[in-house]
Amino acid sequence: MSDSNIREYNPAEIEPKWQKFWLENKTFKVEKDETKPKFYALDMFPYPSGSGLHVGHPEGYTASDIICRYKRMKGFNVLHPMGWDAFGLPAEQFAIQTNTHPAIKTEENVNNFRRQIQSLGFSYDWDREINTTDPKYYKWTQWIFKQLYNKGLAYIDEVNVNWCAKLGTVLANEEVINGRSERGNHPVEKKPMRQWMFKITEYAEQLLEGLEDLDWPEGIKEMQRNWIGKSIGAEVDFVVDGHDEKVRVYTTRPDTLFGATYMVLAPEHSLVLKITTDEKRAEVEEYVSAAKFKSDLDRAESKEKTGVHTGAYAINPVNGEKIPVWISDYVLVSYGTGAIMAVPAHDTRDFEFAETFGIDIKCIIEPNTAEAKAGDIDVASVLAGKACWTGNGQLINSANDDGLELNGLEVKDSKKAATEWLAARTLGEEKVNYKLRDWIFSRQRYWGEPFPIAHMEDGTIKVLDDEELPVTLPEMEDFKPYETGESALARAEDWLEYTCPKTGMKGRRETNTMPQWAGSCWYYLRYIDACNDEEAFGKEIENYWMPVDLYIGGAEHAVLHLLYSRFWHKVLFDLGIVSTPEPFQKLFNQGMILGISYKDQRGFLVANDLVDEKDGKYFHKETGEELEQLPAKMSKALKNVVNPDDIVNEFGADSLRLYEMFMGSLEATKPWDTKGVEGVNRFLRKAWNFVIDADGNIRDCIKPDVELSKESRRVLHQTIKKVGNDIEEFGFNTAISQMMIFLNEFAKVKEIPKSAVEDFVKLLSSFAPHIGEELWQKLGNTDTVAYAAWPEYNEDFLKLDEVEILVQLLGKPVTKIVVAANAGPKDLEAIALADEKVKSKIEGKTVRKVIAVPGRLVNIVAN
């Protein structure tokens, strides 16, 4: 292929050419370089699914690629890697169905993803490509597990897991939606199983505090805070009447102790059977066993309060009152102490329960009248115990003979007073609780990282030595899990057998594997030193690259992935293995791209292949019913998925990249419109024709030694400034607009300095790198444009000599005046008041005030 043949803009020709060039020349290979500032830009690596890339992937990748290309041209040493999060359930399901090793399908998918990603011209350093299923990678995942284990953060526990009989597998919480499996919508039940757990709860406070200094979207930080769910309250002991037993409850409202009219234990609470009276025993046992078999689905479907009185009574420590002890499944055994004091007057759940079972409701807070009115609550009803009040107010009926006097206090003051009183009498103490639970870190699957663990004959658990890593997956043919839920590994007899190389003791390997989170918890560290066979990553080089300066990905990972990897990172930090307390300094979430869809009169979505268009209206092919067009999530079922390959084939990768950035702001959810791709494609053709004539040569009007008019020069410098600033602020859509404005302006220019054309090509190359490189080369440059210096702008050239100023009378436009750009408020006022139009308008009126804003407007207040 000879370059001189390229006359018209032809992405099909130039794009593969430059992709090949970048790969062969390792243009984006990067090494540690102390002479340059470093910039680590990370994309959330994809799960290489069988259906390939969808248009949502390249959105975030394009944004980070533009920033990387910009940063390189600005002199930064840029680390920009890509890899594959390739363990996962779909590959295993496929393996089970076809009896082929999941690695085969995985490799196929990875190759397809790599091809697709490379066809979009991203500037990744491919020498750092990683794959979580590669033993060279998961050796170090296992090694990091060891670090956590040795720090005492991993343990085995018998816990209830989500068992899906239909899929024959255990599902992660995130794979269960409303009690049904995300894949296939099958029922899911709770089943106790032996699991590996991580004590992430030990890091709850650190994970919460660490959020403070991160440059993350506030919404994401808030979601993490909610997930961690810190609350400050008190634990209080209630003596059970006629027993030695005390029941400890957790409450965030110690101020409402005087309003406690009953108590509730979770059905699983250890004291339930001890305190139950004989006449209630049968009833209680029945409720407890029913609760055990109640699935999440049942719980999710029914919000009706149920429960049984145990027959026992507890003594309220503040007033000695006997209150009944109930059991109910609205109290969770896993949160707090698994028992609560119930204050129906001031807790909506307790109120519902008390109403259902006719338990006393005793008001002890007189609602703040303004708040009650705003919330549409009748104060009299609250005082009478007929309504529930959870807001602010003054305490009433809350005093005892033992020095506790809360009456008249506001809620926030009374909490402290009550807690102090309890603590002084050792009846309770202040207590902090977190919603965050320990992390179930094992899956009963084949296709995951094996644990570096063996269960020895003598009953001990052995962590394998570093020399024994990696523990690789055995070759198998049947990947179905056991009926018991144990993974297929339990069938790999040779593999299961373990002999300690030092002592010769025999053991059985762990048959659980790690969840998909494992590989993605630390991949950003491996990229730093991806080919290191000696360590997970070198300490010095980690110190150079970390933290990640920019992490771009979808908001669906807002909580789990980001929380889990922050947890691992904090552990590694405490162990001195990494140098920063947080992994991701800045986070940006790209929005979702929706497809075009149609809904009928009833509001049901209709698949796109059933829709006919006629005169701009849409009709159902079968029923003829008129349909309404609307954006909806892309899905195979609706047949509205846009495949990037098709867009690349029709318009080229540069057009796809540009369109995805031009659609709207990066974080917004926005609908795909292929017509819009035509628009940016037109822009790229204009950009080509701006530089290249019909014969494929540089246009004659581009000369090395001509000068621009002041106005054209201003537009050039304005464009340089705006594109750079917009990239820094993720305003890619407006940066593209500005480049369009530049071309519109320069279409009229008769003689163009070559330097101006080169400046434009450099700006464009960060967004549309293929056309950028091609034009750069055509302009006679021999080096890649990827490392050319980003153009500078001159603030002086941006200034206008004269500006148009709007003159308003009482905020309504009257006229426009042209004044010197540097005219001050006094000048503006004088010129405006001297204007004929203004004069006639204010004639006979008194000028009360004149507001003059230089460069903007003059507003005359006259009446």
Added chain:
RNA sequence: GCCUGGAUGGCGGAAUUGGCAGACGCAACGGACUUAAAAUCCGUUGUCCUUUAGGACGUGUGGGUUCAAGUCCCACUCCAGGUACCA
């Protein structure tokens, strides 16, 4: 229910953070070129009234602050995402 976003022409979206709403693009309409079409180029395009000139209205709804509000404050409606008996 709670938390977090959001609502601007026929459509996607701009708006220097309080200063001419609708940049840029799409679509539509008119014109040029063409045997014709496509492509390309030029022009028009928020709505309504009006012959023009011009005028009125206009950023989800209702109120407020201000010389000036898409932008700030109060109340509400709707949409999207997250979460759900966490005491």
